[in-house]
Amino acid sequence: MRSALGGPRLLLRRLREISAESVSAQARLDKIVVQIAANMVAEVCSVYVLRADQRLELYATEGLNREAVHQTTMHSGEGLVGLIAKSAEPLALSEAQEHPAFAYKPETGEEVYHSFLGVPILRGGNTLGVLVVQNKVRRVYSEEEIEALQTTAMLLAELIASGELQAIEDPRDLALYRPATLRGSPMVEGVGLGHVLLHEPRVVVKQLVAEDISGELGRLEQAIDAMRAAIDELVAHGDRMGAGEHREVLQTVRMVANDRGWVRRLREAVMSGLTAEAAVERVQNDARARMQRQTDPYLRDRLHDLDDIANRLLHQLTGQSYVADRESVPENAIIVARTMGPAALLDYDRKRLRGLVLEEGGPTSHVAIVARALGVATVGLVPGLIDIVETGDPIIVDGSTGEVHVRPQPDVQSAYAEKARLRARRQEQYARLRDVPAITKDGVQIALHMNAGLAIDMPHVHETGAASVGLFRTELQFMLAPRFPRMDEQHRFYKAVLDAAPDRPITFRTLDIGSDKILPYMAKIEEENPALGWRAIRIGLDRPGLLRMQIRAMLKAGADRDLRIMFPMIANVAEFEAARAIALRELDHIKRHDYSPPRSLRLGAMVEVPSLLWELDLIAERADFLSVGSNDLVQYMYAADRDNTRVSKRYDNLSPPVLRALERVAEAGRRANTPVTLCGEMGGRPLEALALLAIGYRSLSMSPSAIGPVKSMILNVDLDEAQVFLATLLAADDGAPSVREKLRDYALSRNIPL
Numbered sequence: 097m098r099s100a101l102g103g104p105r106l107l108l109r110r111l112r113e114i115s116a117e118s119v120s121a122q123a124r125l126d127k128i129v130v131q132i133a134a135n136m137v138a139e140v141c142s143v144y145v146l147r148a149d150q151r152l153e154l155y156a157t158e159g160l161n162r163e164a165v166h167q168t169t170m171h172s173g174e175g176l177v178g179l180i181a182k183s184a185e186p187l188a189l190s191e192a193q194e195h196p197a198f199a200y201k202p203e204t205g206e207e208v209y210h211s212f213l214g215v216p217i218l219r220g221g222n223t224l225g226v227l228v229v230q231n232k233v234r235r236v237y238s239e240e241e242i243e244a245l246q247t248t249a250m251l252l253a254e255l256i257a258s259g260e261l262q263a264i265e266d267p268r269d270l271a272l273y274r275p276a277t278l279r280g281s282p283m284v285e286g287v288g289l290g291h292v293l294l295h296e297p298r299v300v301v302k303q304l305v306a307e308d309i310s311g312e313l314g315r316l317e318q319a320i321d322a323m324r325a326a327i328d329e330l331v332a333h334g335d336r337m338g339a340g341e342h343r344e345v346l347q348t349v350r351m352v353a354n355d356r357g358w359v360r361r362l363r364e365a366v367m368s369g370l371t372a373e374a375a376v377e378r379v380q381n382d383a384r385a386r387m388q389r390q391t392d393p394y395l396r397d398r399l400h401d402l403d404d405i406a407n408r409l410l411h412q413l414t415g416q417s418y419v420a421d422r423e424s425v426p427e428n429a430i431i432v433a434r435t436m437g438p439a440a441l442l443d444y445d446r447k448r449l450r451g452l453v454l455e456e457g458g459p460t461s462h463v464a465i466v467a468r469a470l471g472v473a474t475v476g477l478v479p480g481l482i483d484i485v486e487t488g489d490p491i492i493v494d495g496s497t498g499e500v501h502v503r504p505q506p507d508v509q510s511a512y513a514e515k516a517r518l519r520a521r522r523q524e525q526y527a528r529l530r531d532v533p534a535i536t537k538d539g540v541q542i543a544l545h546m547n548a549g550l551a552i553d554m555p556h557v558h559e560t561g562a563a564s565v566g567l568f569r570t571e572l573q574f575m576l577a578p579r580f581p582r583m584d585e586q587h588r589f590y591k592a593v594l595d596a597a598p599d600r601p602i603t604f605r606t607l608d609i610g611s612d613k614i615l616p617y618m619a620k621i622e623e624e625n626p627a628l629g630w631r632a633i634r635i636g637l638d639r640p641g642l643l644r645m646q647i648r649a650m651l652k653a654g655a656d657r658d659l660r661i662m663f664p665m666i667a668n669v670a671e672f673e674a675a676r677a678i679a680l681r682e683l684d685h686i687k688r689h690d691y692s693p694p695r696s697l698r699l700g701a702m703v704e705v706p707s708l709l710w711e712l713d714l715i716a717e718r719a720d721f722l723s724v725g726s727n728d729l730v731q732y733m734y735a736a737d738r739d740n741t742r743v744s745k746r747y748d749n750l751s752p753p754v755l756r757a758l759e760r761v762a763e764a765g766r767r768a769n770t771p772v773t774l775c776g777e778m779g780g781r782p783l784e785a786l787a788l789l790a791i792g793y794r795s796l797s798m799s800p801s802a803i804g805p806v807k808s809m810i811l812n813v814d815l816d817e818a819q820v821f822l823a824t825l826l827a828a829d830d831g832a833p834s835v836r837e838k839l840r841d842y843a844l845s846r847n848i849p850l
């Protein structure tokens with residue numbers, strides 16, 4: 097077998113010299129293909145570049161017909177070159193024309209060449225083009241030669257990405273710069289226009305060719321050692337881990353970092369003449385390309401881990417910080433991350449953030465909870481985004497539709513700018529309603545409360561003019577903590593929340609974990625149906641130690657104040673009684689130990705398990721207040737998982753069965769003189785809120801951003817008339833699955849803003 101002339105090191109050195117010459121980009125590319133052909137002892141060397149329209153264009157050739165340059169094009173997937181671009185894998189053939197994908201291009205005159213070796217030109221897992229060598233004789237290309245050509249392709253990738261080909265074509269024509277629209281899962285409402293800020297910035301490797309191979313090997317070894325030590329340190333000191341970096345993740349990372357095959361490939365890449373950084377990039381490119389084709393989720397994850405490590409290693413080698421420098425966050429930053437711990441998001445300056453896009457992480461991920469609290473437009477589940485963006489690229493995030501526009505065209509840009517302006521204007525109008533009481537046109541006063549779960553939510557109480565915090569989801573704090581919060585930590589937290597709104601009542605809900613709300617530091621229990629499983633008050637009653645600790649912390653925090661606590665997922669009166677007994681015992685304990693007890697203690701039950709609908713009078717009598725969790729109540733009534741997009745929208749909240757059930761709860765509250773609030777998401781949507789008022793609700797708790805829209809609906813409604821209208825609709829009993837359309841038409845006809 098023949099080996100390449102002079103080897104890859106010599107070639108790389110020659111290519112670097114050519115790159116430094118001050119000639120046009122086309123001339124440089126022409127010289128490069130000549131060099132590669134000579135070095136590989138091939139008659140042909142050609143470079144194809146992927147254009148924005150997804151066609152591959154012949155950009156330079158040695159050996160094929162020169163007239164074909166910039167004339168011959170093929171689409172990705174067409175012919176051998178297209179196959180390589182599509183698969184992002186090298187292809188070596190001793191008889192190209194026998195390959196089923198071979199497509200003959202007469203203008204190139206390539207029919208006389210038999211053997212063919214092509215490799216993708218990759219950058220960040222993205223295919224920018226294809227590099228090909230061909231020989232007249234039938235021959236088998238060695239592994240070494242394939243590797244050498246891949247390394248050479250890296251150099252070309254830099255040339256393409258650096259915009260140096262500008263002289264040849266407008267770089268905007270290249271695939272690398274094309275506008276792209278990706279669709280993900282909407283996570284936090286809002287529109288963000290700005291520029292990409294990669295949460296884990298990519299290291300741009302400038303120096304590809306090694307001056308001193310043994311020196312580079314030494315740098316590589318040192319960086320690997322330092323990186324391993326840093327990971328070991330993180331695993332050993334779990335307490336200091338960011339909430340996104342849990343032990344399991346780090347252990348996987350450590351496993352990969354110790355993988356011998358990986359380290360061997362890195363060494364080989366350096367031996368072939370690359371700097372340590374370039375070697376990491378080379379190996380990472382291969383891994384990324386493989387990852388993009390991988391459909392097995394487990395293997396994909398493992399390759400992701402590899403990518404993570406490569407990134408850490410690159411940062412180690414260049415001494416750059418592993419995560420974006422928070423101090424220098426530009427204005428209008430849109431953070432792009434694969435995943436992100438919630439604490440990491442809190443580290444960024446909120447004022448500069450316009451949006452967040454995550455490759456992984458759905459609406460229930462922890463970072464989504466924080467993003468929601470911060471009001472940052474967020475889209476999740478956008479695979480492949482990181483590979484096609486660079487820090488600084490213009491980007492638009494639409495948190496309502498889940499669309500992400502990368503390098504948008506001017507018309508998209510201006511449409512969204514208009515959308516954002518309208519939104520801002522509407523927000524201003526809502527802000528002006530802050531101190532206006534929520535009273536209907538016919539004089540019925542409605543109490544609007546706010547849902548919260550984090551300390552950062554609390555300023556919204558004042559901004560929105562909410563009457564109180566009607567639901568404080570305490571589990572969020574537990575989900576963000578690196579380990580189970582101790583009693584004094586809980587005490588401090590609840591006190592800080594109460595102090596943040598001294599003049600408004602706060603209804604704390606005890607831990608509602610289980611189902612989708614997982615505490616990462618608690619042993620995970622495999623359940624067939626987690627939503628129907630061991631969760632919320634069920635855990636509280638079976639592990640009373642946890643519930644007692646939480647209640648005690650709340651009672652202490654509520655010293656000399658009015659304190660309200662409610663229990664989630666109460667399925668029957670007996671459960672409420674058991675929970676209440678625990679709370680009263682704790683109150684007793686507080687008093688006996690000379691702590692100041694709260695001035696008053698009100699204990700409530702959430703109505704969100706349908707069984708309670710048949711014990712309504714009893715629960716209304718026993719509880720100090722009721723709060724309807726319509727999110728869960730509706731999911732259980734319809735047996736349709738609220739987080740499963742296939743079924744979550746299948747049934748409508750505004751259906752006769754749901755409205756009748758909700759009406760019963762409001763009636764039972766009135767009979768027993770027990771206050772009833774509804775705190776599920778439907779209370780925050782103007783049309784649904786209108787229906788709720790019409791069936792008797794006078795108190796709703798919702799996310800802060802919903803208060804303005806719901807209040808402006810209330811100010812414009814004649815409730816007496818709306819009540820009659822909805823009652824007539826429900827009385828029709830016509831089997832319609834929803835009254836939404838009719839109610840909306842009614843609202844529109846009355847100019848009620850929705």
Ligand code: PEP
Binds near residue numbers: 567608724726728729
């Ligand atoms: C509900 O179920 O409606 C509710 C308010 O609680 P969560 O969404 O936290 O389950």
Ligand code: MG
Binds near residue numbers: 664725728
């Ligand atoms: Mg619930």
